[in-house]
Amino acid sequence: MIDLADCYIKVRKRTEAICEPLQTEDYVVQPVVDVSPPKWHIGHTTWFFETFILKPYFAEYQEFDPNYNYVFNSYYETVGNRVIRTDRGNLSRPTVIDIKRYRKYVDDAMLNFIACGDINQDVAELLILGFNHEEQHQELLLTDIKYILGNNPLFPAYSKDYATPKFNKSGAPFIKLNEGIYEVGFEGVGFCFDNELNRHKVYLNAFEISPDLVTNAEYLEFVSNGGYHDFRHWHAAGWDWVNTNKVEAPMYWHQIDGTWHNYTYHGLQPVNMHEAVTHISYYEAYAYASWKGMRLPTEFEWEAAAGQFNWGLRWEWTESAYLPYPGFAKAPGAIGEYNGKFMVGQKVLRGASEVTSPNHSRVTYRNFFQPELRWQFTGIRLAK
Template sequence: MSVRHTESPNPLHQLGAERLREHTARALTRARERSRTLTDAVDDEDLVRQHSRLMSPLVWDLAHIGSQEEIWLVRDVGGREPLRPDIDDLYDAFQHPRADRPTLPLLGPAEARAYVGEVRDKAFDVLGTARLTGSRLTETAFAFGMITQHEQQHDETMLATHQLRRGEPVLRAGPTPPRRAGPLPAEVRVPAGTFLMGTSVEPWALDNERPAHEVHVDAFAIDTLPVTCGDYLEFVESGGYAQSRWWSAAGWEYVRAHEIVAPRFWRREGERWWRRRFGVDEPVPPEEPVVHVSFHEAQAYASWAGKRLPTEPEWEKAARFDPVSGRSRRFPWGDEEPRADQANLGQRHLRPAPVGAYPDGASALGVHQLIGDVWEWTGSDFRGYPGFTAFPYREYSEVFFGPDHKVLRGGSFGTDIAAVRGTFRNWDYPIRRQIFAGFRCARSI
């Protein structure tokens, strides 16, 4: 008997208008509280400094968050008069590369804070009166959800900037992550077959996640857990960075040109490896997922281990597919929003948790820690799904399609619950190492 493939609906569809407004207001408020935490943690001199040419000054991110909120919520949805049309170009990410942003006439810290506060007041006014039906931008509060995710994505970018800054620690972590619950099999076998990939029903899903479509995946095995620092250290110690046979031509050229010998922020002292994490120097923790590795490094490790990186469809099938019902879940564990005992999200711990720490977050197929801890590189280029339509603007996804960007999945310890789900897609250049990225391996059967 064939199984009919479906996807789980989002509970937002069942909310009335007032409860939807309350939910949306809470999501926007949580994002803003996080933005304040990340910008209030440092002084004004730190806010305007560029800590790496790969990143913007923190004050640019803050004002950019406000500018996007003004454009989409205050002007487009609310139909209100512009507050600061004079800074639209200044905070257009496509007009000014990150390396050049410190030279721009940016709003200062006090002015930026006042601006984003004024924008938020007007956005809440719009939320209180807008009809949450009638157009794609307002249906189920999509535009508000898009702006919430945009702010949380920039919050994670600002968290990466904090990792790059020098000086004493300024961010506070919550309780220590849970420990490993017990031994697990090394890999999970996934039988061949079709499943429903992407979504057509998730109300705040972004254009590159749409539409839902059936995909056939050949039989494969995927690691039960992400690759750990201890696993990766074996590759380092075996001379993995000195042997071209494990690397693609582009990866080998990159690591040799930049004299890379280990994950970013690692250093060796005598016989021991250390890492720097948000201003703290500590021994490399063997049971945590490895983080701050590029696609090239992940691919080389997989080759050394006799495996490969999973494709994007393989990753999503392992995360979402329920073989009993044939349904694609919203999250690995089911359809409910993440709980603290299911995934490490929201910069709660400021580090990945040990592998095996979240047994309640396992997928129906038995794969662990697919959401949170570290973004996971896949072997797939970033491309649109069949039937893709850019919305609400091409520059969110479509301009990045092609072989230059690789897909990452699953979110990290620095990702908020509003900006991650089983269908969420991230992408970046294969050389990127400052992001909170790790990986797991797969193999064909």
């Protein structure tokens, strides 16, 4: 049996460590709808434990502030009305100090609840879901902070102590997999999200997949050769997106005096050509693959081959639509809203990223985003 109190403390402290370099003003900014202010993240993850653990299962608990259910509910229709997503940046109140008090209040109550020892299997599973939910928000916090600071005209550094993971391109030939029946999906002990269930068989034609991610140098060839101005490599929706938004390069890239720079957690720096390209949309990933005369792997090809290459540095766009696995069933109540209702109009990403929380990645993990989004650490692995 895992030590629930220890897990709770560790996950909550990591969120606080992520926020440590921030100034108070950084907590409030919401430049675009997809980015939430950091203070909303720390409030929402606290609300999750209050709403789904303390209020229904801890008789001694007194709600901190009834208004917080309206403020920090994200998308749970079952739980009631909420502030619309675009208004999260308008919440000057509650203040950062208020939310930190709320966080401590709930933490104290949660540790008292866990210490009581009267936790059945269902509640334990909810707790573990809460840990994983907060780990998801830790990654969102880091990417949202990068967007907030990366769109500040001064390009301030988030933290000089941030360690960029090393990327080494193997240069090995494409990995070949034979046609046949493969099994995909989660199986075994430990946590997984409901969208990873149920394990099932898929038939795959023979294919080849790159052992390496595409680098900045390789992607720059696409940019320099007019890839963003050649409609032949783009979906119609992608071509509209490029032209409407005047996209010329990956997010955070800026051409200064003839040299490409990009915003990093250390501030604005020349693009490191040896790193894996990141912050690109599905549209861009597809167009690059088309320009190379190749394609993106399906999520099932990716999972079947993942044991033969290194992954985890970038979320990797796949050619698969985000759909339910055979036998998928949503849980009753609010928890059932976690994944199932988003299974339309989105693409699956596989792997993990350099800002994914430790122990929060699995070969069966199914991330998903709309095809135009690129503020996450998204990258490209080619297939043919």
